[in-house]
Amino acid sequence: MRARRLTGSLSALVVLTLTAAGCGLSGGSDDNGGATAGGCSVDKGNVGSGKLTGDVKGKITFQTTNLKKDFGKYFNGVIAAFEKAHPGTSVKWIDDPGDSQFTQRLVADAQACTLPDVVNLNVNTSIALTKAGYLLDLDKKAPGSGEPFGAPVWKSSVFADASGAKVHSAYPWYSGGIAQTFNVDLMKKAGLDPAKPATTILGMFDDALKIAKVSDGKYYATVANPIWRIPADWQQMGVKVLSDDGKSFTFADDPKTVAWVEAMTKMYKAGAMPKDSLSSNQDASTLYAQGKLVYGSTNPNYLRFIQQNNPSVYKKTGVAQYMLDDLGHTVGAPQYISVAATSKNAATALSFAQFLTNAQNQLAWAKDPNVVIFPSTTASLDDPFFQSVKGTDPFSEARKIVAEDRKTSTADEIALSPGELNAITAQVQLAMQGKKSAQDALKEAQSKADELLKQGS
Numbered sequence: 078m079r080a081r082r083l084t085g086s087l088s089a090l091v092v093l094t095l096t097a098a099g100c101g102l103s104g105g106s107d108d109n110g111g112a113t114a115g116g117c118s119v120d121k122g123n124v125g126s127g128k129l130t131g132d133v134k135g136k137i138t139f140q141t142t143n144l145k146k147d148f149g150k151y152f153n154g155v156i157a158a159f160e161k162a163h164p165g166t167s168v169k170w171i172d173d174p175g176d177s178q179f180t181q182r183l184v185a186d187a188q189a190c191t192l193p194d195v196v197n198l199n200v201n202t203s204i205a206l207t208k209a210g211y212l213l214d215l216d217k218k219a220p221g222s223g224e225p226f227g228a229p230v231w232k233s234s235v236f237a238d239a240s241g242a243k244v245h246s247a248y249p250w251y252s253g254g255i256a257q258t259f260n261v262d263l264m265k266k267a268g269l270d271p272a273k274p275a276t277t278i279l280g281m282f283d284d285a286l287k288i289a290k291v292s293d294g295k296y297y298a299t300v301a302n303p304i305w306r307i308p309a310d311w312q313q314m315g316v317k318v319l320s321d322d323g324k325s326f327t328f329a330d331d332p333k334t335v336a337w338v339e340a341m342t343k344m345y346k347a348g349a350m351p352k353d354s355l356s357s358n359q360d361a362s363t364l365y366a367q368g369k370l371v372y373g374s375t376n377p378n379y380l381r382f383i384q385q386n387n388p389s390v391y392k393k394t395g396v397a398q399y400m401l402d403d404l405g406h407t408v409g410a411p412q413y414i415s416v417a418a419t420s421k422n423a424a425t426a427l428s429f430a431q432f433l434t435n436a437q438n439q440l441a442w443a444k445d446p447n448v449v450i451f452p453s454t455t456a457s458l459d460d461p462f463f464q465s466v467k468g469t470d471p472f473s474e475a476r477k478i479v480a481e482d483r484k485t486s487t488a489d490e491i492a493l494s495p496g497e498l499n500a501i502t503a504q505v506q507l508a509m510q511g512k513k514s515a516q517d518a519l520k521e522a523q524s525k526a527d528e529l530l531k532q533g534s
Contacts (some may be wrong), residue, residue: 131424
């Protein structure tokens with residue numbers, strides 16, 4: 078199961094898109110002939126063409142999302158090291174709780190021209206803030222600064238600006254990684270070989286039917302709610318989810334999507350999924366930890382939850398490369414670090430953003446025993462910490478498998494608004510219950526999603 082993998086709220090994107098996009102655009106002019114970014118008056122050097130210049134000194138604010146409680150020592154160390162390397166600088170660290178009001182708070186900050194100088198963003202918020210002109214254009218202001226990052230993840234970490242042009246407005250930071258996790262004993266009971274897990278989405282669905290035949294309701298393959306799999310499965314299968322211009326959905330036009338819905342329906346009817354999980358928002362981690370699911374979360378970080386809550390299940394857990402399917406590589410939505418185009422001290426903010434995301438600092442955090450994350454820089458992933466793992470426990474296996482996967486993984490995961498995701502999911506749920514054909518459900522889902530897309534949701 079492909080669970081949502083990262084911190085940060087996806088809610089209230091409609092507020093951000095509709096309100097922020099109406100502001101002045103990056104590179105514009107105010108009434109006095111000065112520069113504007115996102116409707117805020119800024120230094121001319123922050124926008125337009127030309128590399129950002131200026132002394133690295135003075136005060137900046139740095140905002141993370143729900144990280145201070147567990148990783149205060151690490152971040153305070155990074156800040157202290159930066160300040161020592163750049164005398165005269167001061168970094169004030171703010172940690173947002175990352176609750177359902179996360180996006181609204183950023184909207185308010187952006188519109189008040191007080192967006193933190195360096196800010197930790199998720200993909201949806203990066204999309205909207207880039208479109209509204211609130212983030213520094215790194216291609217223009219810091220050319221070549223993407224070199225430390227893995228080529229696939231950097232190339233795909235682009236967002237459309239107000240003109241529709243794709244720009245780098247954020248540095249890819251950490252991700253949870255993607256891998257298959259499964260209960261080895263339960264797979265064997267179903268006659269499946271844990272050493273040869275499925276290599277395609279539909280192949281895994283076929284295995285789920287085999288599990289349903291022998292489990293007799295005592296355990297299941299996975300959870301039923303398709304909200305956890307849309308549109309990640311489709312993208313992995315090579316389905317064209319959006320048109321090239323991003324203005325309309327196209328998933329209903331692909332026979333592979335129909336096959337996917339029909340397979341989900343078969344699994345649900347066959348008992349491969351708990352019936353009461355069709356509309357439940359509970360992901361796989363809890364049921365898997367109870368020994369009631371064959372397939373666990375795809376986020377390796379959940380292995381800690383399993384280890385803490387049911388060590389016996391943890392010992393039975395196998396880890397394998399995620400299904401590459403027709404796409405040939407995985408996609409993910411890393412957390413990002415951006416510099417506010419509205420920063421009054423952009424040179425210092427940019428320098429700190431680059432320092433925070435450099436290979437040394439990313440690797441140091443990845444080595445923290447309290448976190449299972451994967452860096453975005455090539456040098457970090459090539460370190461012996463990832464390449465010479467000696468253990469055979471699930472954590473160690475995940476570290477080896479996912480670190481290698483990160484070298485080819487891209488960051489262009491399709492980001493649906495909550496409204497779009499819910500509209501599509503509702504139709505698929507009807508098909509799974511036998512109330513609609515797969516094709517009719519997908520056509521209606523696409524129509525509803527298109528309406529929301531046109532409304533700017």
